[in-house]
Amino acid sequence: xxxxxxxxxxxxxxxxxxxxxxxxxxxxxxxxxxxxxxxxxxxxxxxxxxxxxxxxxxxxxxxxxxxxxxxxxxxxxxxxxxxxxxxxxxxxxxxxxxxxxxxxxxxxxxxxxxxxxxxxxxxxxxxxxxxxxxxxxxxxxxxxxxxxxxxxxxxxxxxxxxxxxxxxxxxxxxxxxxxxxxxxxxxxxxxxxxxxxxxxxxxxxxxxxxxxxxxxxxxxxxxxxxxxxxxxxxxxxxxxxxxxxxxxxxxxx
Numbered sequence: 397x398x399x400x401x402x403x404x405x406x407x408x409x410x411x412x413x414x415x416x417x418x419x420x421x422x423x424x425x426x427x428x429x430x431x432x433x434x435x436x437x438x439x440x441x442x443x444x445x446x447x448x449x450x451x452x453x454x455x456x457x458x459x460x461x462x463x464x465x466x467x468x469x470x471x472x473x474x475x476x477x478x479x480x481x482x483x484x485x486x487x488x489x490x491x492x493x494x495x496x497x498x499x500x501x502x503x504x505x506x507x508x509x510x511x512x513x514x515x516x517x518x519x520x521x522x523x524x525x526x527x528x529x530x531x532x533x534x535x536x537x538x539x540x541x542x543x544x545x546x547x548x549x550x551x552x553x554x555x556x557x558x559x560x561x562x563x564x565x566x567x568x569x570x571x572x573x574x575x576x577x578x579x580x581x582x583x584x585x586x587x588x589x590x591x592x593x594x595x596x597x598x599x600x601x602x603x604x605x606x607x608x609x610x611x612x613x614x615x616x617x618x619x620x621x622x623x624x625x626x627x628x629x630x631x632x633x634x635x636x637x638x639x640x641x642x643x644x645x646x647x648x649x
Contacts, residue, residue: 452478476501
């Protein structure tokens with residue numbers, strides 16, 4: 397808005413706080429249009445897709461809350477820069493594709509109301525992702541936490557670094573499946589309660605000790621298979637919760 401009697405060259409954007417609609421972002425123009433509308437909250441779902449967007453910088457960090465789900469399925473996306481003020485997603489965070497190394501850009505996100513799911517369903521999906529850095533403020537997932545890929549994936553995920561503030565997984569179901577580089581889950585140490593744990597296909601993972609307290613109090617299934625070490629529930633509770641990796645499988649190789 398510009399005063400016609402003013403000599404100022406700048407314009408003032410009047411923010412329209414809530415957008416009530418589902419949104420798809422595929423191009424930078426989509427981001428610029430959203431920014432121009434001045435929305436800070438969305439009542440609906442957002443999908444980021446296509447092969448054009450590399451970052452979300454053009455959003456200029458206006459968005460603070462999604463009353464719905466956020467789905468990332470954009471193969472060219474290398475950064476979540478542009479979402480630095482997003483603090484809350486009331487439903488699901490689903491990530492199926494992208495070229496991000498980490499979750500830098502989601503640094504203000506404190507809660508996900510539904511499931512947090514990473515599903516790299518093809519051999520080229522999310523191959524650059526190394527950790528959960530950027531999610532240091534995430535405290536609660538209302539649904540389940542599932543991190544899965546296909547058996548021949550070349551994904552680089554090596555640790556859960558960045559999730560040290562996560563305390564609550566409301567659905568009480570943790571699934572980690574087929575991550576050949578994963579060697580450390582220590583940043584899940586503050587998760588307070590789970591009923592189902594399934595960790596499979598992680599040949600470099602030898603240490604499950606951080607899960608001991610959770611497993612001790614859970615009534616459901618503790619299932620590990622195809623990892624570097626696969627302790628039974630009894631072994632875990634008796635203190636045999638880890639093994640030393642063989643020299644040729646050293647995590648620093």
